[in-house]
Amino acid sequence: MNEVWTIAEQSGGALKAVSFELLARGRQLADKLGVKLASVVLADSISDEALRELIERGADEVLCVEHPALAGFVCETFAKALVALARERTPQVVLAAATSSGRTLMPHIAVTLHAGLTADCTELDIEEGTGLLLQTRPAIGGNIMATIKTPDHKPQMSTVRPKASRPLDRDACRTGSIERIALDPAFVERRVEVLGLERDVEGFENLEEAQVVVAGGRGLKKAENFKLVRELADALGGAVGASREAVDRGWTSYPHQVGLSGKTISPRLYVCAGVSGAIQHLAGIKTAETIVSINSDPEAGIHKLADFAVVGDLFEILPRLTKRIAERRAGVAEGACK
Amino acid sequence: MEILVAIKQVPDTDKVRMDPVTGTMVREGVDTIVNPLDLYAIELAIRLKEQHGGKVTAFTMGPPAADKALKEAIAMGCDAGVLVTDRAFSGSDTWATSYALSRAVAKMGRYDLILAGERATDGDTGQVGPCLAAWLDIPVLTYVGSLESADGGSIVARRLVEEGYQRVRAKMPCLLTVVKEVANPRLPTLRGKKFARQTALAVYGAGDLDADPACLGLKGSPTKVSKIFYPKVTRGGAMVKALDEAGTENAVDELVAFLEARDLIARDVIAREEIAGEGAQR
Incomplete structure (x- = not known):
């Protein structure tokens, strides 16, 4: 029977958390279909030990394509490698992460494979009777949900937002195969050259992979006050986000921007202060697990989406909250025995 | 430098409905704007033209009324507009849309660069850009936050990715999808608006494209919408x-x-x- 595939992501030989989240989704689908679940890894070099974790977290087999040209993401090279593998082994479902690379790679291979692709799925299921993949996604800023299927084309492909599901616990008893596949050198794209990856760039923020994001908006009134948001983020060990207004006013840089023209995120906790909750902003955080809003306007749109809303003056609330959380965490650290 | 900018007309409000029967968006009766992320692509295109000379052509697929979006792009500083419109295109998913656009690009002739916004604010898939590049077999760089250079037949771009910025060199012709920080869009000038009014758009119908009719519109689309529902927005x-x-x-x-x-x-x-x-x- 045709397999379910998930496309793992790695960096420097270390698998990213989203690889395991995808397996949790894929496991459910494969079990319903009664087929095997394979995790496909494209890497320059990665150890058996690292790949073994994919099996312990749900995969029945690991297909690892290795080549030095796979060190950095080049859409065309990755696409050719995957297309060749998919043509040979004809999976019925392929899931990838809705990341900067997944959202580039999957559309590219959908064209070549003449496959249907649905972006940013929040729910995946198998239709009774037909065995087709049911893909549910938000559209138009999350105001509409659409369930989409691909009746006549294979594979059925989806991207899934990072953090939208939890990885399965590691199970050391699980067994599976690891197969290493060499990349056909003809697949290496000659027109594109990766010059490097700039990390720790000033003003950069990795919001997509953060478990906690604390964001500030126009209610902060001026650039200096943005530090109140940074301090709470530090206390919670989270990343710093911002509304479009805060970025447009120059209080912080664009990589911090959350919303339709910024980043779409699904952290475990999203706290925002002085953010009114324009629909463009809400679209970026709808899938956050827990939302806390702090805004002096009881009618602010953000409060309606919040799991916990505080109506009040953020300049009074934020410093106290930061202090309390810092104390808690310090207390926990002291009391903890590791 | 010959630059093509792929743009999309999108609804301006959150009052958009979807037709529960066909599962496609109902665009009638809603104010429309140029997709806000496409404005960054238009701005970058105009700046590149100002630096390197050449011509910028905006193109879009949509209903006849999408000419308004092209006129706005021209008013900002694009030189020409191509409207790809036909009932045969209606109900296209990203696969069929990108196919039709790729056939339109083939008809437009030689180009060095295709620019587009990273995604559109209505469908919000971000798929048409990479799909279009796949059809055209040109390199694609997504999430471009800045361009370091664009000469000597190649571009050097910085892509905003999860870990930071990936610096990449790509040979032209290539396709870039851009994010907000790439350029701050200018407003149309009075002179620009006048020029836009005087500029006739090229209009391509399905019959004008060297395209397989079976790959167009709803029937050419691999994905089918099977259900639409309105999620509860409040969490209470x-x-x-x-x-x-x-x-x-x-x-x-x-x-x-x-x-x-x-x-x-x-x-x-x-x-x-x-x-x-x-x-x-x-």
């Missing part, structure tokens, strides 16, 4: 008022208790070790 969470000193203390107490109950403070929820690499480091 707790609301506490912190209007005075006592209220603020109480609100902070309750919030801390709430976060603890959800296990969001006590443990190291951040579990940074779980996230591989340095990606999670701030």
Whole structure:
């Protein structure tokens, strides 16, 4: 029977958390279909030990394509490698992460494979009777949900937002195969050259992979006050986000921007202060697990989406909250025995 | 430099409906604008033309009324517009849309660069850009935050990715999808608006394209919408008022208790070790 595939992501030989989240989704689908679940890894070099974790977290087999040209993401090279593998082994479902690379790679291979692709799925299921993949996604800023299927084309492909599901616990008893596949050198794209990856760039923020994001908006009134948001983020060990207004006013840089023209995120906790909750902003955080809003306007749109809303003056609330959380965490650290 | 800018006309409000029968969006009766992310692509195209000379052509697929979006692009500084419109295209998913656009590009002739916004604010898939590049067999760079250079037959771009910026060189012709920080869009000038009014758009119908009719529109689309529903937007969470000193203390107490109950403070929820690499480091 045709397999379910998930496309793992790695960096420097270390698998990213989203690889395991995808397996949790894929496991459910494969079990319903009664087929095997394979995790496909494209890497320059990665150890058996690292790949073994994919099996312990749900995969029945690991297909690892290795080549030095796979060190950095080049859409065309990755696409050719995957297309060749998919043509040979004809999976019925392929899931990838809705990341900067997944959202580039999957559309590219959908064209070549003449496959249907649905972006940013929040729910995946198998239709009774037909065995087709049911893909549910938000559209138009999350105001509409659409369930989409691909009746006549294979594979059925989806991207899934990072953090939208939890990885399965590691199970050391699980067994599976690891197969290493060499990349056909003809697949290496000659027109594109990766010059490097700039990390720790000033003003950069990795919001997509953060478990906690604390964001500030126009209610902060001026650039200096943005530090109140940074301090709470530090206390919670989270990343710093911002509304479009805060970025447009120059209080912080664009990589911090959350919303339709910024980043779409699904952290475990999203706290925002002085953010009114324009629909463009809400679209970026709808899938956050827990939302806390702090805004002096009881009618602010953000409060309606919040799991916990505080109506009040953020300049009074934020410093106290930061202090309390810092104390808690310090207390926990002291009391903890590791 | 010959630059093509792929743009999309999108609804201006959140009052968009979807037809529950066909599962496609109903665009009638809603004000439309140029997709806000496409404005960054238009701006970058105009700046490149100002630096290197050449011509910028905006193109879009949509209903006849999408000519308004092209006129706006021209008013900003594009030189020409191509409207790809035909009933045969209606109901296209990203696969069929990108196919039709690729056939339109083939008809437009030689180009060095295709620019587009990273995604459109209505469908919000971000798929048409990479799909179009696949059809045309040209390199694609997505999430471009800045261009370092664009000469000597290649471009050097910085892509905004999860871990930072990926610097990439790509041979032209190539396709870039851009994010907000690439350029701050200018407003149309009066002169631009006048020029836009005087500029006739090229209009391509399905019959004008060298395209397989079976690959167009709803029937050419691999994905089918099977159900539409309106999600509950409100979560109905707790609301506490912190209007005075006592209220603020109480609100902070309750919030801390709430976060603890959800296990969001006590443990190291951040579990940074779980996230591989340095990606999670701030």
